[in-house]
Amino acid sequence: MTARHVPGCVVAIPGGLDGGRALASCAAGQWPAVVTALLFSACCCWSASRPAEPVAGGELRFCLRAEPRTFDPLMAAEEPDEIVSFLTGGVLIRMNRLTQAFEPELAESWRLSDAGRKIEFKLREGVRFSDGAAFTASDVLYTLRTVLDPARHSPVGDPFRNGSGAVTVSERTDGRIVVAFSAPAAGVERLFDQLVITSARSLEKLARPAEMPVLGPYRIAEYRAGSYILLVRNPHYWKKDAAGQRLPYIDSIRLSIQQNRELELIRFLRGQIDLINGMDAESFDRLAAKQPAAARDAGRSLEGEQLWFNQVARSPIPECRKEWFRSRDFRRAISQAINRADLARVVYRGRAAPAIGPVSPANLFWSNAQLPAPVFDPKAALARLVAAGFALSGGTLRDRGGHAVEFSLITNSGNQSRDRVASMIQQDLARIGIRLNIVTLDFGSLIERITRNFNYESCLLGLVNVDLDPSAQMNVWLSSAANHPWNPGQPAPQTAWEAEIDSLMRAQAVEPSQVRRKALFDRVQAIVLDQAPVLYLVDKDSLSAVSGSLGNMSPAVLHPQTFWNVERLYFRDPKGTQH
Amino acid sequence: MKRLRHAAIAVLATIYLAGLAAGWLAPAGYARQFRNAPGATPSLAFPLGTDELGRDAFARLLYGSRVSLSLAPAAAALATLIGAMAGVTAGYLGGWVDTCLARVIDLFLSVPWLFLLLSVRAALPLNVPPVESVAITFLLLGLLGWAAPAHVLRAAAREIKSEDFMLQAKARGCRRVRLLAMHLLPNLRPMLAAQFWTSIPVFILSEANLGFLGLGVTEPLPSWGNLLGGLQNVDGIVSSPWRLAPLLLLVVVMTCFHQVVRLEDFSK
Numbered sequence: 001m002t003a004r005h006v007p008g009c010v011v012a013i014p015g016g017l018d019g020g021r022a023l024a025s026c027a028a029g030q031w032p033a034v035v036t037a038l039l040f041s042a043c044c045c046w047s048a049s050r051p052a053e054p055v056a057g058g059e060l061r062f063c064l065r066a067e068p069r070t071f072d073p074l075m076a077a078e079e080p081d082e083i084v085s086f087l088t089g090g091v092l093i094r095m096n097r098l099t100q101a102f103e104p105e106l107a108e109s110w111r112l113s114d115a116g117r118k119i120e121f122k123l124r125e126g127v128r129f130s131d132g133a134a135f136t137a138s139d140v141l142y143t144l145r146t147v148l149d150p151a152r153h154s155p156v157g158d159p160f161r162n163g164s165g166a167v168t169v170s171e172r173t174d175g176r177i178v179v180a181f182s183a184p185a186a187g188v189e190r191l192f193d194q195l196v197i198t199s200a201r202s203l204e205k206l207a208r209p210a211e212m213p214v215l216g217p218y219r220i221a222e223y224r225a226g227s228y229i230l231l232v233r234n235p236h237y238w239k240k241d242a243a244g245q246r247l248p249y250i251d252s253i254r255l256s257i258q259q260n261r262e263l264e265l266i267r268f269l270r271g272q273i274d275l276i277n278g279m280d281a282e283s284f285d286r287l288a289a290k291q292p293a294a295a296r297d298a299g300r301s302l303e304g305e306q307l308w309f310n311q312v313a314r315s316p317i318p319e320c321r322k323e324w325f326r327s328r329d330f331r332r333a334i335s336q337a338i339n340r341a342d343l344a345r346v347v348y349r350g351r352a353a354p355a356i357g358p359v360s361p362a363n364l365f366w367s368n369a370q371l372p373a374p375v376f377d378p379k380a381a382l383a384r385l386v387a388a389g390f391a392l393s394g395g396t397l398r399d400r401g402g403h404a405v406e407f408s409l410i411t412n413s414g415n416q417s418r419d420r421v422a423s424m425i426q427q428d429l430a431r432i433g434i435r436l437n438i439v440t441l442d443f444g445s446l447i448e449r450i451t452r453n454f455n456y457e458s459c460l461l462g463l464v465n466v467d468l469d470p471s472a473q474m475n476v477w478l479s480s481a482a483n484h485p486w487n488p489g490q491p492a493p494q495t496a497w498e499a500e501i502d503s504l505m506r507a508q509a510v511e512p513s514q515v516r517r518k519a520l521f522d523r524v525q526a527i528v529l530d531q532a533p534v535l536y537l538v539d540k541d542s543l544s545a546v547s548g549s550l551g552n553m554s555p556a557v558l559h560p561q562t563f564w565n566v567e568r569l570y571f572r573d574p575k576g577t578q579h
Numbered sequence: 580m581k582r583l584r585h586a587a588i589a590v591l592a593t594i595y596l597a598g599l600a601a602g603w604l605a606p607a608g609y610a611r612q613f614r615n616a617p618g619a620t621p622s623l624a625f626p627l628g629t630d631e632l633g634r635d636a637f638a639r640l641l642y643g644s645r646v647s648l649s650l651a652p653a654a655a656a657l658a659t660l661i662g663a664m665a666g667v668t669a670g671y672l673g674g675w676v677d678t679c680l681a682r683v684i685d686l687f688l689s690v691p692w693l694f695l696l697l698s699v700r701a702a703l704p705l706n707v708p709p710v711e712s713v714a715i716t717f718l719l720l721g722l723l724g725w726a727a728p729a730h731v732l733r734a735a736a737r738e739i740k741s742e743d744f745m746l747q748a749k750a751r752g753c754r755r756v757r758l759l760a761m762h763l764l765p766n767l768r769p770m771l772a773a774q775f776w777t778s779i780p781v782f783i784l785s786e787a788n789l790g791f792l793g794l795g796v797t798e799p800l801p802s803w804g805n806l807l808g809g810l811q812n813v814d815g816i817v818s819s820p821w822r823l824a825p826l827l828l829l830v831v832v833m834t835c836f837h838q839v840v841r842l843e844d845f846s847k
Contacts, residue, residue: 439707
């Protein structure tokens with residue numbers, strides 16, 4: 001597989017699945033270049049472009065951007081945890097990130113019944129954990145019951161709690177597993193895409209991750225906190241390729257813990273790592289200039305940058321600020337005062353677009369195309385604030401109580417693009433008399449503040465969408481959810497609009513008709529845009545770096561973009577992977 | 580050698596004065612974003628080009644020099660003062676006071692202070708304006724950097740304490756306070772000055788380290804630390820070498836400090 005850098009887009013040329021992506025991602029004006037390249041490829045390189053036989057061996061190396069907070073796959077909430085879970089965990093069914101269709105994994109087949117209230121799995125036989133123990137229905141029962149236990153507060157379990165009734169799990173006499181919902185569960189298959197099947201034996205060994213039996217293609221062999229995680233091939237992994245060769249092809253994966261993305265890029269350019277999953281635009285441009293074949297732009301992604309205000313009632317911040325953050329007018333005025341087009345153009349070098357709402361247009365079915373695009377208008381923002389009781393005097397905005405409007409924005413250190421977004425927002429807000437204090441924290445401290453002690457005022461962060469279906473975002477939208485950004489874990493919704501979002505999200509989650517579900521979720525997006533609890537800033541392109549030595553590589557828009565088919569990736573020359 | 584030192588002092592003074600006159604030399608200011616000219620090459624309007632947000636790199640360099648060259652001496656003075664109090668007390672009084680203080684000094688010297696600094700910095704209130712934030716950063720550097728001067732001054736105080744002139748003064752009935760004020764401290768003066776001058780570049784570099792990690796002086800205020808942070812893009816430097824100006828200035832300042840502070844000049 002080779003690639004050409006055509007002005008405006010990166011074109012991947014077959015053989016492989018990337019040809020279709022190239023055609024889809026090109027602007028009309030670039031067709032001649034693509035056709036020429038395709039013809040050239042077809043005529044001159046036919047024998048060379050034939051897919052080579054996958055070869056086993058080698059070590060795949062890439063970076064985690066933070067330390068995993070847990071190896072418990074049922075508690076995975078952050079990106080590093082999810083990556084380790086993805087690489088080591090086995091699931092019943094999995095969505096093919098390219099075709100977006102579900103494929104059988106540990107479940108040989110599945111069947112929906114009772115108008116979507118039940119899903120029945122026929123488990124694959126002969127599957128073994130990495131320690132050689134047999135995979136049985138009791139492991140599935142244990143996993144489901146653990147994840148559904150409200151006392152566990154499992155983020156993976158939130159999407160299952162879609163209705164008022166309990167979810168029951170049972171094993172039929174023929175060994176099939178039946179999961180029964182109290183109400184129809186729409187798009188229920190995708191719930192199982194992220195549910196890593198584990199066992200009681202596995203979770204008992206959380207403190208010694210190298211001893212944890214797993215069902216995925218890799219198992220943890222070594223963990224050096226702050227340094228790396230070494231994964232090695234699961235010798236009992238069930239999947240085989242068409243030729244009957246046991247997968248995965250690659251022997252081991254070394255995940256270096258590396259917060260600094262500059263160093264990550266330098267390591268890639270030096271050939272010390274094989275891929276970068278998600279790049280910033282500046283690094284991507286530099287990579288494209290040096291190694292055009294390695295730079296892959298898969299188009300508009302599901303990742304964006306967003307800003308939210310802390311609305312937790314018990315947070316240790318001044319009352320006047322809590323009042324500002326609870327004010328819809330205040331939040332909307334801030335939204336109006338931010339120049340999103342400049343953010344996309346200056347910070348992301350045009351490899352992003354101003355965000356409209358919570359769902360990126362990359363999600364073709366679920367994004368609400370009727371939402372009005374936010375308009376940058378500092379004068380209107382100021383007028384809105386004045387109408388809400390604020391006053392601009394001497395260049396400083398003050399509230400009714402005379403408090404100068406000033407608040408802090410926390411973000412994680414080591415992400416230059418995010419720092420620049422924060423700086424640009426700082427200048428935009430200064431125009432309407434608001435002083436923004438930017439604070440960069442290490443990722444651990446930041447997560448501590450936004451999820452545990454709530455000692456922050458506003459936060460700038462990017463969240464990763466791992467699923468297209470809105471029901472997968474129950475752990476974000478439900479007011480009771482742990483990942484509800486602005487006010488998590490509410491015992492009861494604290495505002496009428498949050499109550500409405502709760503009810504709409506629960507309704508769409510049980511609605512069998514996709515059209516009606518879409519209408520319900522469109523309303524959620526409209527409420528979020530209207531209330532602005534989260535300000536969606538930009539939708540970024542899906543940019544990645546991929547070593548030319550890797551075969552079967554097909555970057556996708558869905559996370560994890562580059563290694564979603566990790567068990568089928570191979571090195572064309574495994575001996576050449578000694579870094 | 581003296582000529583070289585005078586030249587170094589002149590260069591340092593020029594840089595510092597240029598920092599103080601930043602408002603006049605670079606009227607664009609350090610924070611204003613010219614969003615239609617991000618990453619611009621040097622021109623009359625922007626002698627060192629602009630950064631990725633379109634801010635005048637020359638203005639940021641001048642203001643950054645003002646910040647780093649003003650606050651590093653203050654932090655050095657604080658560290659030297661605390662170090663002198665602890666070191667001289669320990670060295671002069673001796674006995675259990677010396678033992679206790681020496682342990683505390685050793686403890687502080689053994690702590691990985693950069694991580695300590697990061698932890699203390701993370702625990703500070705968030706809502707701190709940039710100017711106060713930079714002051715806090717240097718205050719922390721001063722408060723946490725006293726152990727090295729204390730260690731040196733303790734040893735010096737112990738040595739001077741056993742000198743003949745001290746014993747003679749003691750034998751003549753000179754009281755402790757007078758001994759300290761009239762005999763010990765004047766003889767420690769060169770050592771105090773050396774500690775002060777050698778701490779300045781250390782604190783400048785410490786702030787630069789913090790800034791490079793994105794944890795030093797906060798936006799939009801520039802310091803040499805966050806200006807050096809922009810040099811992480813190696814390729815960008817090759818194609819636009821003027822971006823090396825902060826590094827060049829730091830090297831010049833450090834070299835000048837080393838010319839000004841020659842330890843043999845402080846020896847008795």
